[in-house]
Amino acid sequence: MNGTLPVLIPAEALPDLPVRPVLPEVVATLQRAGAAVLVAPPGTGKTTLVPLALASEQNRIIVAEPRRVAARAAARRMASLIGERVGGRVGYAVRGDRQVSKDTVVEVVTTGLLVRRLQHDPELAGTAVVMLDECHERHLDSDLAIAFLAEVRAELRPELQLLATSATADSDRLAAVLGDPAPVLTAHARTYPVEVIWAPPPGPVAPPLGVRVDPRLLDHVAATIRRALTEGDGDILVFLPGAREIDIVAGRLRVDAEVITLHGRQSGSAQDAALRPGQGRRVILSTAIAESSLTVPGVRAVVDAGLSRVPRMDHSRGLGTLATVPVSRASAEQRAGRAGREAPGRVYRCWPQALHDRLPAQPEPEIAAADLTGFALDLALWGHPDGTGLALPDQPPQGALRAATSVLHDLGAIGDDGKVTLRGRALSDAGLHPRLARALLDGSTLVGPRRAAEIIATIDDDRSAGDDVVTLWRRARAANDPPFQAEVRRLTATLTRSSSTTPASNGMADTRIPDDLAAGLIVGLAFPERVAKAREPGGSAYLMVGGTAAELSGGSSLMGAPWLAVAGAERAAGSRTARIRSAAPLDEATAREVAATLLTDATEIGWIDGDVVARQVRRLGAITLTSVRITRPDPELLQEALLTGLRDEGLSLLTWTRTASELRERLAFAHAALGSPWPDVSDSALLASAADWLDLRTARRRADLTKVDVAHGLRRLLPWSVAGRLDEVAPERLPVPSGSNVRVDYADPAAPVLAVKVQEAFGWRSAPRLAEGRIPVLLHLLSPAGRPVAVTRDLASFWVQGYPQVRAELRGRYPRHPWPEDPTTATPTRRLNPRSR
Missing domain, CATH: 3.40.50.300 (P-loop containing nucleotide triphosphate hydrolases)
Known part of the structure; x- marks a missing residue:
């Protein structure tokens, strides 16, 4: 900066504050490096003394403050130091209020306003220095301004000087964004204990x-x-x-x-x-x-x-x-x-x-945690829709950025390519959250510009106490609150400048829409997914179009409204229900209008709540408006619904007769012993192939599944090459020496069991084998009373080692049954010995 240019105030006339000794270093560093970070705690005078040291009659400086009150206060203090009123050589501009003139060389603005200004004039023509104050607070606008200005210096105006100030020593990130890295200067506060x-x-x-x-x-x-x-x-x-x-x-x-x-x-x-x-x-x-x-x-x-x-x-x-x-x-x-x-x-x-x-x-x-919709719109306006290539102090979370981009696309603010549209520029010019800007622009032709501006000003005011937007709106209008009226004037002026208003869709003049409905309409346009329907008449529980359950606080004047447009809601961590903080009543017709993009008509044939449902449904997002039963649904869709039910709830929906269960066990044994082509009949395999083996042609609902012939279906699983060999590989019964045909138990596919009385097994020298002779049955040898006395696959060893002990223990208890010394040569029998006379 040219030191010969006339300054606004001599350095010796500045107050003796801690930052004053470092002012020459700040000026010299910016002249040399073009960008710097100044770490100065609160109370050092950095906000007011540094701009006066940097500015001159020919060097205009913009000072960006994170808050409106700080911007006005800083401007007034600097103006008083040079003996002038605000609006002369020192002025300010905040949302809805600007005091500058052709003589202004130090202009204090909010950081958000600086971002808007950069969007319209990236070069900041006529500005020599930009000072970003209180960057440690890490607001979204501050991060954007830093990144945008860093790119402006790199691509458009390398002579533009940039100073970022911070009240904390955590300056490394700022220095890295502004340079490689930018120099860091420090002013130490003189404070009392x-x-x-x-x-x-x-x-x-x-x-x-x-x-x-x-x-x-x-x-x-x-x-x-x-x-x-x-x-x-x-x-x-x-x-x-x-x-x-x-x-x-x-x-x-x-x-x-x-x-x-x-x-x-x-x-x-x-x-x-x-x-x-x-x-x-x-x-x-x-x-x-x-x-x-x-x-x-x-x-x-x-x-x-x-x-x-x-x-x-x-x-x-x-x-x-x-x-x-x-x-x-x-x-x-x-x-x-x-x-x-x-x-x-x-x-x-x-x-x-x-x-x-x-x-x-x-x-x-x-x-890290805020709604990034406005941030994403700024990125798109700047030409970096995803933030790539910008020197942001922290990159936005990708999930949050995708959600914000989706909202902008739904609002028509960006196209499929991520680039901003004309409508997106109009939304940005409103100086509101994009959702509120959309409601202002589109709602003004429905309820009138003045009422639309008043409603937006009401729901954008965090001072409001109460959950009824209509009451809050009327109260603010009647109180003639200066901040409220100033914001209404600003928003009305925005509508006058805008050419992106949406034509009224219902054709009603704004005077015909009562206040209650007007408020609900504007809120619904801003937050269509928060339109909510009462779960039951007169209750406090609601379901939002977006699928979130919501609840009014006890005693709310909104209790009993059949529909609400929710302006504010919050959900505690771990809670499934959101608490409604502010809302306006509306009717179903208006709900359908404001959330029209979420209105769907669908034919639903599926497994819902434990049974087949076939209906024609009209929904507003997650809210069912009408549901009509379909009397003759598509059979293929019915079958798919039944199959879905089976996959969801399992094979227990079918009736497993003894025949079906035993057939499944025999098939499971054959698959375990011989593998393919014998079919896998595990739960997962049967459910995966249910369409191939179950005959569902006559089934229409859950109850019909109990009538399906499961055994017949299982036999359909058998390939032709093995279908005739099941009785050979896994016979249902086996003959034993006594002449009986005894049922084989295949409950354990790895160990089929044959339970036979000892006397009927006389003469057997080895246990029978199944699955082409690969698997011996597990013999459960029973007493005359049917209780197991031995379990073995090695029958020859049992006759030699185990049978003598069994004979000794049981012959006295069962004297009418034969207990020969050599069972391998004895005659097997199912009969008792004759009684002795």
């Missing part, structure tokens, strides 16, 4: 669930604020996860101090009030926006609830939501540091010290 006071709740507190925080924790935070007021002086900065918790705690405070709230949904004037010194003691209730990018003057104590609110995406259910999670150790340190900016301070941590070391070291990058 901060006493850590561990102040956990006195009793048990439930962990946060979704966006719900246990009221007992909020009661404890209020009590800790009162304690902090009595134990020291100065203002108290309180960190809470969201605007709802801020309102709750504010309502529970009765203190002798001014209570001020600070969060992203407030008007600019309300946010500015927290950033100005007060007349008396103040309690500032803030979200995480006060962690690093804002300086709140007068703070001597911090009360930290220990929670953060982060975006989460349940990809398996398509539920994008906010989640409340424990703060990271790095964020806890930054929050505590707010108490030591101007004097020694105190931090009250509302969790036990033992828990602190188990907290995550750093906050999780947003890219």
